[in-house]
Amino acid sequence: MEAAVEITTEVKNVPALRFPEFNGEWKEVRLEDICDTFKSGESITSKDIADSGEYPVYGGNGLRGYTTKYTHDGFYTLIGRQGALCGNINRVYGKSYISEHAIAVSTNNSSDTEWLAQKLDYMNLNRLSESSAQPGLAVNKLLRLKLKVPVLHEQQKIASFLSAVDEKIKQLSKKKELLKKYKKGVMQQLFSQQIRFKDDRGNAFPEWEEKKLVEVLSEHKGRNTDLAIEEVFSVAKEKGVVNQIEHLGRSYASNDISNYKVVYPDDVIYTKSPTSDFPYGIIKQNKLDRIGVVSVLYAVFKPVNRNIGLLLDYYFSSWVNTYNYLNPLVQKGAKNTMNINNSDFLNGRRISLPSSLEEQEKIANFLTSIDSKINHTSKQLEQAQQFKKGLLQQLFV
Incomplete structure (x- = not known):
């Protein structure tokens, strides 16, 4: 990929960034x-x-x-x-x-x-x-x-340069999709127990147990009554728990957030609002290392340990699993509101979960490592896209 060099000129109709062998107006x-x-x-x-x-x-x-x-x-x-x-x-x-x-x-x-x-x-x-x-x-x-x-030869040089950037973006996009596909396949095999980890001595872990959520989650009822917490979270299908302003571009919180629910690190949140592919809402763990608040429309739960919360986050990242769990429990009201109380949410059908703390940790660490690779690739992709956006602004008149 050849580098374009910046030139200083007051001539009209020339780009800010140009290959050195070209001059004159477009x-x-x-x-x-x-x-x-x-x-x-x-x-x-x-x-x-x-x-x-x-x-x-x-x-x-x-x-x-x-x-x-x-x-x-x-x-x-x-x-x-x-x-x-x-x-x-x-x-x-x-x-x-x-x-x-x-x-x-x-x-x-x-x-x-x-x-x-x-x-x-x-x-x-x-x-x-x-x-x-x-x-x-x-x-x-x-x-x-x-x-x-510009003249034809300059057009061809610009096209070749931008095509090389496009190819890099394409490769990163493909890598990200392959990682996501791999993660999805691995999760299906892990939760169906087609793949099992062994302990550090090479022995099999105990059999998984069928659990109701009420056995591994307890409802948080803490409110932001003293307004000590200022950060408001949103819950997104892809990004999970995120800062609301960073995610949506502005705050949608009420002027008074004293009644908002407090969310601690590792808490599990159920949104109770439909989104694409998830008609009954989404379920995510707060993977941020900080405390925030969410709207009173959300349900907030504390897991028995961090890894169980993380495994539930991964389990419910599947729209099929989420639909099958929530469909018998939710009654849709006016304007697509989710009529489901928190007790019913916790007492739905049983979910098979690893009983060994060591196996829980091994699975969580394995899936987290894949997430780290996906996030790293996503950042590289965003940087490449921003790089191209900047190039376009400077290479064209």
Whole structure:
């Protein structure tokens, strides 16, 4: 990956960051001036799209499936043109069927298709969608768009550089997904006892025991009456217990949080509010090393030990396990409120848990180590994405 160097100039229409062999202003053109192809794809019905086949079918959000014929052959940038996918940028290579939900774009000899894909993505075309019940992008309107363009060789250098960054982001995304898939598979085998740890002497641990939550959790009823605790927590499906402002961007807490429930490190929280994939709420352990408070709508419990709380967090990270446990207990009220008292929550069906403290710790440490790898990869991915965002701001005019 070649480095771009920053230059100081007062000349108009040049980027803040540039490869050293280039100089001079970028010229302003209309999008139609640099495109060889700029046209919506062709209609195709769902019955003509299969899970496998000879040619891939692409729409506004990427791959839709496969079919027996193709409409395009080569490298094209795709622009999503309808609904929530307006302005979404994808790429296709080789023979493919491009549907009417996407605009197929290729450049003429004066420009580079990959450079244009990066530029259009940076321009956030969604902002140009027509205001209506079904937002859309008009081809003729897009063709009249003005943009600043460097010479072809500079376009190619920029495209190659950004493609290398994209490849790094792609690799980190794939690594993260593989780790998450591995963790999910391992958890299924651990909780079904297909995989068992042995003690440090190589002996088998005792059999697991069927437990009700009331046997391993006790309800916390402490309130923030003296307002000694200022930090308000939220509970998120992926991140678990987090600072509310960091998670949501601002505070949604009441002006008076004296009645909020106190949450200590290792406590288990049940949200009692629906979220995607979890229609009866989510159950998470506070893995933060600090005390906070949560809304009175949440239920807070102290586990018999940290590792049991952690194992419950992992067990209920599965939407299937959470659904099967809560479905017999919850009655949905108006506005999707969860009608379930804390006693019923604690006295649901029995869950199989390791009886040995040593085995509990081994499982918890093993799964925590996988989480550490996922979190490390997530941070690397976020840094790479922020790096690219900064590059785009400086490499384009």
